[in-house]
Amino acid sequence: MTTVNDAAWELLRHHGMTTVFGNPGSNELPFLAGMPEDFRYVLGLHEGAVLGMADGFAQATGRPAFVNLHAASGSGNAMGALTNAWYAHTPLVITAGQQVRSTVGQEVMLSNVDATVLPRPLVKHAAEPTCAQDVVRTLSQAVHTATLDPAGPVYVSVPYDDWAAPVGTDTAHLLDRRVVAGGAVAEAEIARMAGLLDAAEAPVLVLGPDVDSARANDDAVVLAERLGADVWVAPSASRCPFPTVHPAFRGVLPASVTGITERLTGHDVVLVIGAPVFRYHQYDPGEYLPAGTRLLHVSCDPGEAARAPMGDAVVTPIGPAVAALAEAVTERGRPARWDTAEGADEASVPDAGARAAGGRLVAADVLATIDALAPRDAVYVNEATSTVGDFWANIRMRRPGSYYFPASGGLGFGMPAAVGVQLADPQRRVIAVIGDGSANYGVTALWSAAQYRIPVVFVILNNGTYGALRGFATKLDALNAPGLDVAGIDFVALAEGYGVPGRRAATLEELRAALTDALAADTPTLIEVTTEALAR
Numbered sequence: 001m002t003t004v005n006d007a008a009w010e011l012l013r014h015h016g017m018t019t020v021f022g023n024p025g026s027n028e029l030p031f032l033a034g035m036p037e038d039f040r041y042v043l044g045l046h047e048g049a050v051l052g053m054a055d056g057f058a059q060a061t062g063r064p065a066f067v068n069l070h071a072a073s074g075s076g077n078a079m080g081a082l083t084n085a086w087y088a089h090t091p092l093v094i095t096a097g098q099q100v101r102s103t104v105g106q107e108v109m110l111s112n113v114d115a116t117v118l119p120r121p122l123v124k125h126a127a128e129p130t131c132a133q134d135v136v137r138t139l140s141q142a143v144h145t146a147t148l149d150p151a152g153p154v155y156v157s158v159p160y161d162d163w164a165a166p167v168g169t170d171t172a173h174l175l176d177r178r179v180v181a182g183g184a185v186a187e188a189e190i191a192r193m194a195g196l197l198d199a200a201e202a203p204v205l206v207l208g209p210d211v212d213s214a215r216a217n218d219d220a221v222v223l224a225e226r227l228g229a230d231v232w233v234a235p236s237a238s239r240c241p242f243p244t245v246h247p248a249f250r251g252v253l254p255a256s257v258t259g260i261t262e263r264l265t266g267h268d269v270v271l272v273i274g275a276p277v278f279r280y281h282q283y284d285p286g287e288y289l290p291a292g293t294r295l296l297h298v299s300c301d302p303g304e305a306a307r308a309p310m311g312d313a314v315v316t317p318i319g320p321a322v323a324a325l326a327e328a329v330t331e332r333g334r335p336a337r338w339d340t341a342e343g344a345d346e347a348s349v350p351d352a353g354a355r356a357a358g359g360r361l362v363a364a365d366v367l368a369t370i371d372a373l374a375p376r377d378a379v380y381v382n383e384a385t386s387t388v389g390d391f392w393a394n395i396r397m398r399r400p401g402s403y404y405f406p407a408s409g410g411l412g413f414g415m416p417a418a419v420g421v422q423l424a425d426p427q428r429r430v431i432a433v434i435g436d437g438s439a440n441y442g443v444t445a446l447w448s449a450a451q452y453r454i455p456v457v458f459v460i461l462n463n464g465t466y467g468a469l470r471g472f473a474t475k476l477d478a479l480n481a482p483g484l485d486v487a488g489i490d491f492v493a494l495a496e497g498y499g500v501p502g503r504r505a506a507t508l509e510e511l512r513a514a515l516t517d518a519l520a521a522d523t524p525t526l527i528e529v530t531t532e533a534l535a536r
């Protein structure tokens with residue numbers, strides 16, 4: 001007899017989802033007991049780490065990842081990580097074990113009461129099948145829903161007595177379904193936008209994470225070069241959609257209304273692709289756009305397009321849209337200003353003696369040192385929040401899939417996501433730059449990195465404080481707020497406790513030596529660097 005469990009694994013294999021990121025409880029064991037030989041289970045010690053690893057893995061592969069969590073308590077632990085996956089448009093199928101169907105109403109131990117309510121509003125869909133024979137179809141629906149534009153997480157709760165039940169007769173149809181989005185670019189709208197761009201005196205591009213998710217970076221370069229347009233990365237950047245060594249690259253827009261308006265002044269048409277308009281952060285009301293500037297918005301997400309406070313938007317798949325726009329606009333020739341831009345592709349190796357006040361290393365110099373030693377195709381996972389500006393000013397990124405940052409700012413993404421990205425892409429070295437504050441939200445990922453020999457280089461920038469919050473406390477006149485310092489944590493001891501060798505670096509020489517050794521190793525390393533308390 002074919003059971004629901006047999007058919008579920010068959011469906012996951014059909015979709016190539018043969019890696020299970022999980023942390024089990026008794027509710028999950030009847031499902032996991034049937035795991036076939038050709039699947040691998042990646043255990044995370046906290047569900048936030050499990051989801052972060054799956055998020056990194058899915059973003060790096062561009063394919064849906066499979067997660068198995070424990071009932072309500074496990075799902076609840078993952079909610080913080082889910083905020084990032086939701087805003088990153090990450091395709092995830094998150095399953096959670098439910099108590100025996102007939103006992104949930106009594107709310108016996110480990111009942112996930114109102115299971116489909118718990119993950120909302122951070123999932124595209126949440127379901128608990130009404131009978132065992134609908135489990136496999138529900139999982140099939142989850143895979144397609146997670147994958148269709150805009151991609152995103154889906155949650156399925158399954159009572160554990162369903163797995164042994166006989167599967168329904170219709171399951172075979174699910175294995176040969178093909179479900180694709182229209183994909184046809186909105187030709188007329190793209191043509192209209194191309195016309196407006198051609199007529200513009202000084203167009204400018206603002207590119208977001210979905211350009212990198214669609215691997216449309218090269219077409220974005222063609223579009224910028226044909227238009228002779230400078231390129232900004234959209235604010236609160238969670239991906240790198242454009243090579244930072246290209247002379248058109250101007251940096252990341254600040255996450256403030258007035259800051260963005262200032263940077264866009266002088267441009268009569270702004271084209272935003274693959275990002276919401278905009279992911280503001282600090283509140284400083286002002287004019288959304290410079291007077292006379294027109295904003296055009298290309299998004300794969302109807303929600304983004306509908307809720308924007310300004311601009312004309314078209315909802316369409318990002319990859320084909322960038323290619324179509326690059327094709328449609330008129331070639332203007334390379335602007336002279338690009339040729340005077342200093343060579344962006346030379347490493348800036350800092351003076352070895354550079355020190356901040358108090359003798360601590362300057363974060364920018366640490367980042368420049370990492371950049372100088374890293375492979376040209378290194379992948380970075382960044383979660384050091386007060387030094388994001390230093391990061392983008394010092395780290396050169398050339399290829400798609402080079403940068404990941406928590407898309408909703410939910411900390412605890414960095415270390416787990418770095419493990420997931422490195423698992424997805426063993427050909428490229430992953431370097432995680434993590435603040436000492438952020439590290440504590442995802443530190444158990446070190447254990448998974450050690451257990452599965454996933455060679456991430458974790459660099460902890462230890463300034464002993466929640467630096468970004470100190471920055472906000474100044475802006476918000478709240479410097480007497482408590483809870484802003486995290487002094488005295490020994491990350492080398494923590495790392496070694498989880499099985500990852502640790503090195504301390506108090507000078508740039510020590511950092512260079514530790515980095516060189518770490519990059520030569522095929523196992524994970526943690527390097528703890530003591531840095532200045534606030535970015536310059």
Ligand SMILES: Cc1ncc(Cn2c(C)c(CCOP(=O)(O)OP(=O)(O)O)sc2=O)c(N)n1
Nearest residue numbers: 384385386409410411435436437438466467468
């Ligand atoms: C899960 C979670 N908890 C708390 C915060 C609040 N928070 C916190 C606690 C920050 C400080 C991070 O400190 P860090 O040491 O990682 O980096 P910096 O010192 O460079 O800011 S930034 C920020 O938004 C958050 N974003 N996410």
Ligand SMILES: [Ca+2]
Nearest residue numbers: 435436437465
């Ligand atoms: Ca810090």
